[in-house]
Amino acid sequence: MKHLILIGFMGAGKTTVGNRFARELDWKMIDTDQRVVEKAGMPVTEIFSKYGEKRFREMETEVLTELLLESRPAVVSVGGGLPVQPQNAVYLKKMGTTVYLRAKEETLIGRLQGDKTRPLLQNGGLEKKIHALLNERAEIYEERADVVLDTDGLTLEQTVGTLLKILKPDFFH
Ligand code: S3P
Numbered sequence: 001m002k003h004l005i006l007i008g009f010m011g012a013g014k015t016t017v018g019n020r021f022a023r024e025l026d027w028k029m030i031d032t033d034q035r036v037v038e039k040a041g042m043p044v045t046e047i048f049s050k051y052g053e054k055r056f057r058e059m060e061t062e063v064l065t066e067l068l069l070e071s072r073p074a075v076v077s078v079g080g081g082l083p084v085q086p087q088n089a090v091y092l093k094k095m096g097t098t099v100y101l102r103a104k105e106e107t108l109i110g111r112l113q114g115d116k117t118r119p120l121l122q123n124g125g126l127e128k129k130i131h132a133l134l135n136e137r138a139e140i141y142e143e144r145a146d147v148v149l150d151t152d153g154l155t156l157e158q159t160v161g162t163l164l165k166i167l168k169p170d171f172f173h
Helices: 014-025 032-040 044-067 086-095 105-112 126-144 156-167
Strands: 003-007 028-031 074-077 096-102 147-150
Touching: 003 014, 003 086, 014 028, 014 074, 014 156, 028 032, 032 044, 032 074, 044 086, 086 096, 096 126, 096 156, 105 126, 147 156
Parallel strands: 003 074, 003 096, 028 074, 096 147
Antiparallel strands: none
16 A cells, blocks of 8 residues: 655645645545544644643544555645654655655745634744744654655646656556
């Protein structure tokens, strides 16, 4: 089994690109956030406020290990913090090919303005929070990725087209 895994910061477009890419390949699309939400029966913000980030991270890892058991390959969009957790690195490696959708800090700030769904970015100071988290994470995303794709200035179609070109032919045999 070889999944295509999309990693990157919040607002990088993982889910949007993942959905479009899955349609292109006629593969299933799996979103780890969505799986965690289904398991918990509540939105991400509520998981964080009721049980804390640590529990959320444990649930993410549970979901990841379940994905290793999927028999058919899927496009998997993972939450922005998932690749950062050291315990997940081995699972990501086993699961397939990992693509880092990289976007500039300004792009992310623009996309995440007014967001109410990401607990790590609430209560003001959005730019500082993004800056600090990106500083912590950028290198880790690069380390975890088999492919790094710069998405700034690309349309959705261009991003998907570029990805297809980069991955072919090795990925699809
Ligand atoms: C998080 C990213 C979110 C979600 C949670 C924590 C993070 O997913 O998992 O709010 O730590 O970066 P997206 O990257 O899909 O927004």
